[in-house]
Amino acid sequence: MAESKPKPKIKKEAEPMPKQKPEVRRKNFNEVALGYSEEQAKTEANRCLQCPKPQCVTGCPVEISIPEFIKLLREGKYEEAAKKIKEKNSLPAVCGRVCPQEEQCQKFCILGKVGEPVSIGRLERWLADWERKRGNVKKPDDPPPTGKKVAVIGAGPAGLTAAADLAKLGHKAVIFEALHLPGGVLVYGIPEFRLPKSIVRAEADYVQSLGADLKLGYLIGRIHTIPELLKTGFDAVFIGTGAGLPAFLGVLGEHLGGIYSANEFLIRVNLMKAYAFPFYDTPIRIGKHVVVIGGGNVATDSARSALRLGAEEVCIVYRRSREEMPARKEEIENAEEEGILCKFLANPTRFIGDEKGWVKQMECICMELGPPDESGRRRPVPVKGSEFTMDVDTVVVAVGRTPNPIIQSTTEGLAVTKWGTIVADENGKTSIEGVYAGGDIVTGEATVISAMGAGKKAARAIHEYLMQEK
Amino acid sequence: MYEIVGKRELAPKIKLFEVNAPEMAEKARPGQFLIIIIDEKGERIPLTVAGYDAEKGTISFAFNEVGKTTKQLGCLKVGDSVQSITGPLGNPSDIRNFGRALCMAGGVMIAPMLLQVRALREAGNKITVVVGARIKELLFYEKEMKDLSDEFYVATDDGSKGYKGLDFLKEILSKQKFDRCVAWGPVVMMKNVCEITKPFGVPTVVTLTPIMIDGMGMCGVCRVTVGGKMKFGCVDGPEFDGHLVDFDGLINRQRMFLPEERLSSLLWELQGGCSCGGK
Numbered sequence: 140m141a142e143s144k145p146k147p148k149i150k151k152e153a154e155p156m157p158k159q160k161p162e163v164r165r166k167n168f169n170e171v172a173l174g175y176s177e178e179q180a181k182t183e184a185n186r187c188l189q190c191p192k193p194q195c196v197t198g199c200p201v202e203i204s205i206p207e208f209i210k211l212l213r214e215g216k217y218e219e220a221a222k223k224i225k226e227k228n229s230l231p232a233v234c235g236r237v238c239p240q241e242e243q244c245q246k247f248c249i250l251g252k253v254g255e256p257v258s259i260g261r262l263e264r265w266l267a268d269w270e271r272k273r274g275n276v277k278k279p280d281d282p283p284p285t286g287k288k289v290a291v292i293g294a295g296p297a298g299l300t301a302a303a304d305l306a307k308l309g310h311k312a313v314i315f316e317a318l319h320l321p322g323g324v325l326v327y328g329i330p331e332f333r334l335p336k337s338i339v340r341a342e343a344d345y346v347q348s349l350g351a352d353l354k355l356g357y358l359i360g361r362i363h364t365i366p367e368l369l370k371t372g373f374d375a376v377f378i379g380t381g382a383g384l385p386a387f388l389g390v391l392g393e394h395l396g397g398i399y400s401a402n403e404f405l406i407r408v409n410l411m412k413a414y415a416f417p418f419y420d421t422p423i424r425i426g427k428h429v430v431v432i433g434g435g436n437v438a439t440d441s442a443r444s445a446l447r448l449g450a451e452e453v454c455i456v457y458r459r460s461r462e463e464m465p466a467r468k469e470e471i472e473n474a475e476e477e478g479i480l481c482k483f484l485a486n487p488t489r490f491i492g493d494e495k496g497w498v499k500q501m502e503c504i505c506m507e508l509g510p511p512d513e514s515g516r517r518r519p520v521p522v523k524g525s526e527f528t529m530d531v532d533t534v535v536v537a538v539g540r541t542p543n544p545i546i547q548s549t550t551e552g553l554a555v556t557k558w559g560t561i562v563a564d565e566n567g568k569t570s571i572e573g574v575y576a577g578g579d580i581v582t583g584e585a586t587v588i589s590a591m592g593a594g595k596k597a598a599r600a601i602h603e604y605l606m607q608e609k
Numbered sequence: 610m611y612e613i614v615g616k617r618e619l620a621p622k623i624k625l626f627e628v629n630a631p632e633m634a635e636k637a638r639p640g641q642f643l644i645i646i647i648d649e650k651g652e653r654i655p656l657t658v659a660g661y662d663a664e665k666g667t668i669s670f671a672f673n674e675v676g677k678t679t680k681q682l683g684c685l686k687v688g689d690s691v692q693s694i695t696g697p698l699g700n701p702s703d704i705r706n707f708g709r710a711l712c713m714a715g716g717v718m719i720a721p722m723l724l725q726v727r728a729l730r731e732a733g734n735k736i737t738v739v740v741g742a743r744i745k746e747l748l749f750y751e752k753e754m755k756d757l758s759d760e761f762y763v764a765t766d767d768g769s770k771g772y773k774g775l776d777f778l779k780e781i782l783s784k785q786k787f788d789r790c791v792a793w794g795p796v797v798m799m800k801n802v803c804e805i806t807k808p809f810g811v812p813t814v815v816t817l818t819p820i821m822i823d824g825m826g827m828c829g830v831c832r833v834t835v836g837g838k839m840k841f842g843c844v845d846g847p848e849f850d851g852h853l854v855d856f857d858g859l860i861n862r863q864r865m866f867l868p869e870e871r872l873s874s875l876l877w878e879l880q881g882g883c884s885c886g887g888k
């Protein structure tokens with residue numbers, strides 16, 4: 140804790156984020172948070188105390204020099220401020236939007252002790268947007284090439300960060316991405332109204348401008364395996380394949396029409412732009428009574444998307460209570476403002492279909508919270524005989540995602556945990572020499588910024604590994 | 610971008626494309642599939658690998674023009690390109706010497722089946738081939754199949770050529786013992802074949818065509834029930850033990866987006882269909 144006494148003039152409240160009004164935004168897919176004005180950004184930047192030992196930095200997994208960029212911002216040196224951020228973070232417009240800042244940098248900001256912390260993420264977003272809108276995104280000078288080649292598998296936040304950092308160190312990074320667009324969850328999972336896809340595209344383009352190659356439509360494990368990549372000219376490999384397999388509930392009737400996994404639902408809506416069907420070719424069907432099962436970001440994103448697609452009523456059904464919901468507070472509030480309903484302490488036990496094989500009812504059982512489980516959260520236990528049914532015509536199952544398994548099953552000697560995640564040390568080193576991994580594929584479902592932090596550390600470790608070789 | 614270097618009409622509304630894709634040409638095996646996206650606004654559609662030539666660096670697939678995307682695809686010409694192809698996806702077929710194999714192919718699936726028949730033959734199997742279609746005009750590859758097989762039959766739904774329907778299979782099956790049956794075609798045909806082979810105890814493999822998006826295990830739309838368990842068509846299949854498949858469940862799920870598909874197709878035709886789709 141720094142000892143600086145808060146000066147009397149300190150404004151305790153952060154600048155509020157301008158947003159689309161709930162009754163308007165619930166009908167469109169445009170971004171909800173509109174971003175600060177220049178004036179607001181300056182006002183907010185002026186709140187920063189420029190701590191000599193800034194605690195905020197310890198909370199940022201990609202180690203952004205927070206006070207320095209804020210100082211440049213308030214001096215009006217926007218270009219330099221943006222450059223300062225990009226020394227460490229190649230995806231600032233993304234992070235400024237979806238980083239759980241309240242759990243990261245801002246949690247440690249000293250101002251949090253007397254009022255609201257500095258809105259670091261919103262300032263980062265403002266600078267990144269300023270630079271992009273100006274249409275002249277500066278990149279660092281090209282480093283001398285090392286002649287080393289690294290294969291990066293997966294173009295999610297972990298892979299993009301690893302590739303960017305490797306390129307900045309002079310290595311040739313080639314990203315292999317299985318889907319037809321880069322971004323991972325940023326492009327197929329997180330909805331347009333929270334993270335516009337044009338921004339993901341622009342930041343992925345920036346990574347390419349640093350010198351990384353991007354190959355789309357390459358499912359590694361099927362088209363090339365890791366041993367093959369190492370044999371055909373790659374000196375090292377980074378695996379950032381994420382946790383993309385949908386979990387189902389395993390109850391009766393889950394095959395019925397109208398029941399989507401959250402991944403299917405969000406892939407249709409985001410990656411394939413089904414909200415613009417038939418202008419885009421991929422369809423989606425939304426009913427009147429939609430339920431979303433789960434309590435995380437994926438559940439709130441699905442619920443809010445369903446509302447925008449025209450559902451009359453959307454209800455999140457979660458087996459624990461509000462306090463245990465893992466979704467970001469801000470997003471739960473946004474969802475409630477938009478009119479999403481929540482039913483706590485209930486869990487589906489089966490789905491009932493109509494004569495055409497379409498879901499028409501969901502049977503649930505009430506839960507109560509028992510003693511805490513391994514995760515420290517109170518375990519929900521079913522209440523005998525408390526079953527009830529709800530009329531539903533669309534169900535989105537958002538109860539978790541597990542690691543993509545194709546790499547693990549096609550790479551001999553790669554150590555894997557019983558949950559299917561890849562075993563790696565804190566620098567991303569796996570059981571195979573020259574093969575590194577990071578992000579959700581190592582930790583299981585986590586956050587954008589932790590995946591980026593892992594990509595960054597692995598890039599550094601790969602660099603050391605490559606440069607020690609003769 | 611993947612350039613189309615060959616185009617052939619196999620039968621009315623059934624087309625075979627050959628595209629430049631050297632890395633895929635080296636890796637693809639019988640039984641696997643590709644996911645194709647025509648353009649920026651296009652959907653991802655799965656099509657079975659119908660040929661590969663590692664030397665030329667090309668890969669082929671055949672498709673039936675049934676809806677918006679396949680009709681639009683059919684309008685492309687040699688020299689045009691599709692935006693994206695991902696593959697090979699799914700597990701390759703099990704190819705080894707089983708002994709005596711019965712290969713049944715219906716409709717557009719006759720095209721990829723040719724690869725399978727060739728591979729099974731090279732592995733030393735004795736092969737009986739049956740090709741079928743709704744009407745005789747939709748048959749193709751008869752000569753190619755005949756040349757590769759020990760016994761060859763034709764069947765049509767209306768009896769316009771060869772046997773009428775699939776009942777004649779019972780005769781073939783009672784005359785000699787088969788060690789394996791591979792049936793690829795419309796779901797209803799595969800379901801019927803499985804009902805016929807089951808009492809004879811012939812292990813029967815089918816290839817399932819549920820609706821897919823990513824084709825790599827990420828969305829779960831392709832879930833099918835096999836032996837009472839939920840499987841993903843794209844990563845656990847596409848081939849499964851036909852005697853364990855819940856075909857009715859599959860048919861139901863395939864119809865999920867019928868109204869939207871009709872709308873899409875209709876709109877495309879109203880906008881002039883081929884004349885704009887062909888660039």
Ligand SMILES: Cc1cc2nc3c(=O)[nH]c(=O)nc-3n(C[C@H](O)[C@H](O)[C@H](O)COP(=O)(O)OP(=O)(O)OC[C@H]3O[C@@H](n4cnc5c(N)ncnc54)[C@H](O)[C@@H]3O)c2cc1C
Pocket residue numbers: 237238239292293294295296297298315316317318322323324325328329330357358359360379380381382383405436437440467543545546577578579580584585586587588590
């Ligand atoms: C709906 C949703 C909302 C979320 N909201 C937030 C949020 O607000 N804030 C936050 O911090 N986090 C959020 N998360 C979590 C966050 O998105 C993930 O933790 C993060 O994206 C993980 O990054 P990654 O790079 O490890 O993996 P991913 O983003 O999953 O990327 C992996 C990439 O690898 C590709 N791939 C997989 N296998 C192969 C292969 N064999 N060959 C080639 N490519 C392959 C995949 O196609 C994918 O593009 C959310 C997640 C979801 C699903």
Ligand SMILES: Cc1cc2nc3c(=O)[nH]c(=O)nc-3n(C[C@H](O)[C@H](O)[C@H](O)COP(=O)(O)OP(=O)(O)OC[C@H]3O[C@@H](n4cnc5c(N)ncnc54)[C@H](O)[C@@H]3O)c2cc1C
Pocket residue numbers: 642652653654655656657658670671672673674675676677678679680717718721817818819820821822847863864867870871874
């Ligand atoms: C593994 C696999 C291999 C296949 N191989 C072939 C092949 O070699 N040749 C061939 O002609 N067809 C094949 N199909 C079917 C082919 O994918 C569909 O005919 C095609 O997607 C139809 O698209 P459309 O827009 O033209 O028609 P639509 O009007 O959209 O659909 C017509 C019917 O096709 C099915 N379909 C629609 N969208 C999809 C989708 N995204 N994925 C799967 N099925 C869908 C539905 O049952 C639908 O009712 C295969 C399907 C799978 C899953």
Ligand code: SF4
Pocket residue numbers: 198199200201202203205228234235238240243244245259260263588
């Ligand atoms: S990247 Fe995330 S954690 Fe780091 S400063 Fe930006 S918002 Fe904070």
Ligand code: SF4
Pocket residue numbers: 186187188189190193194195196205206247248249250257259
């Ligand atoms: S953001 Fe907060 S912790 Fe960081 S330097 Fe400014 S006042 Fe200090």
Ligand code: FES
Pocket residue numbers: 820821822823824825826827828829830831832841842843844
């Ligand atoms: S097509 Fe998405 S999981 Fe099979």
